[in-house]
Amino acid sequence: GQNIDQPTEMTATEGAIVQINCTYQTSGFNGLFWYQQHAGEAPTFLSYNVLDGLEEKGRFSSFLSRSKGYSYLLLKELQMKDSASYLCAEYGGATNKLIFGTGTLLAVQP
Amino acid sequence: GAVVSQHPSRVICKSGTSVKIECRSLDFQATTMFWYRQFPKQSLMLMATSNEGSKATYEQGVEKDKFLINHASLTLSTLTVTSAHPEDSSFYICSSRLVEATQYFGPGTRLLVL
Numbered sequence: 001g002q003n004i005d006q007p008t009e010m011t012a013t014e015g016a017i018v019q020i021n022c023t024y025q026t027s028g029f030n031g032l033f034w035y036q037q038h039a040g041e042a043p044t045f046l047s048y049n050v051l052d053g054l055e056e057k058g059r060f061s062s063f064l065s066r067s068k069g070y071s072y073l074l075l076k077e078l079q080m081k082d083s084a085s086y087l088c089a090e091y092g093g094a095t096n097k098l099i100f101g102t103g104t105l106l107a108v109q110p
Numbered sequence: 111g112a113v114v115s116q117h118p119s120r121v122i123c124k125s126g127t128s129v130k131i132e133c134r135s136l137d138f139q140a141t142t143m144f145w146y147r148q149f150p151k152q153s154l155m156l157m158a159t160s161n162e163g164s165k166a167t168y169e170q171g172v173e174k175d176k177f178l179i180n181h182a183s184l185t186l187s188t189l190t191v192t193s194a195h196p197e198d199s200s201f202y203i204c205s206s207r208l209v210e211a212t213q214y215f216g217p218g219t220r221l222l223v224l
Contacts, residue, residue: 045212
């Protein structure tokens with residue numbers, strides 16, 4: 001199986017920066033996804049990292065270190081609407097599956 | 111991004127009845143679709159991989175005779191929960207894979223079994 005670990009909950013202040021970490025097993029790794037999920041809704045795609053390094057997309061950035069089995073999602077200029085669960089998911093090319101972590105529930109406070 | 115629809119969005123049924131959930135790729139053909147289940151405050155758990163024109167591949171611990179999956183066309187996959195029980199109450203989400211690894215998710219179906 002694939003063990004994907006994320007913090008369960010995080011709290012941050014509106015306008016601030018927050019980093020959500022994710023660690024995963026490196027065997028069979030082919031890519032790392034981040035999804036955002038609001039309560040009662042389906043996940044929406046945020047980012048996909050295959051190579052090491054930081055990828056920036058507006059207020060959201062995602063980092064990957066394949067040798068360390070580590071990724072993080074960086075959210076800048078936090079807004080209240082960013083309150084949601086953030087799911088880290090590992091793609092195993094050999095298995096053709098996307099396996100999700102437990103998700104991090106982010107609460108943005110005024 | 112690609113559009114995936116699910117129907118119904120919510121369903122309430124009596125224990126022992128069967129419920130069918132449809133998942134459609136509206137703007138692309140998907141040879142592979144995935145079915146997930148999500149319990150409250152938990153992450154998505156992959157149930158099965160649905161392959162067009164062939165049998166679905168189920169994850170360990172998922173009963174294939176209870177969760178029937180049919181992928182009859184490149185745009186439609188169905189999940190039937192047979193003889194539903196209260197413990198089957200959950201949020202069921204499908205996804206379609208467009209290119210490489212990226213999956214696009216449907217809006218989900220909330221099932222409540224009384």
